[in-house]
Amino acid sequence: MILYAQVECIVYEAQSLKQKRSVLKKIITRIQNDYNIAISEMDYQDLWQRTMFGLVTISSNKVSSERLMNQALALIDSFPEIERANTTFEWL
Structure with a gap:
């Protein structure tokens, strides 16, 4: 099974493309x-x-697939510099 996730995020502390x-x-x-x-x-x-x-x-x-993807998304959530705003999933 192939699982695709599209994750839109906000990087709050970035003041330049280099920091981002x-x-x-x-x-x-x-x-x-x-993962x-x-x-x-x-x-x-x-x-x-x-x-x-x-x-x-x-x-x-x-x-x-779902377990692995959820672990990766939890890792993204663990970074204080970034916030996950919108996530969509699609089975291919």
Whole structure:
């Protein structure tokens, strides 16, 4: 089963694109290393305090995919510099 999540976030403390990239790089690296989920910034690359991630996981069953995705989203929520504003899921 393939689960895709689109996550829109606000980066409160970013005062430049460089600061925003620093925050996003920590999150992306951590998710890729800890959960082996594909993640990329999908939109708002030119805005300081806004971003959209695309996350994809593949598993043999829905329960495993959902559990892994929820763990990755909890990790995003654990970073105080960023707030998850809107999340949508899609089964492919």
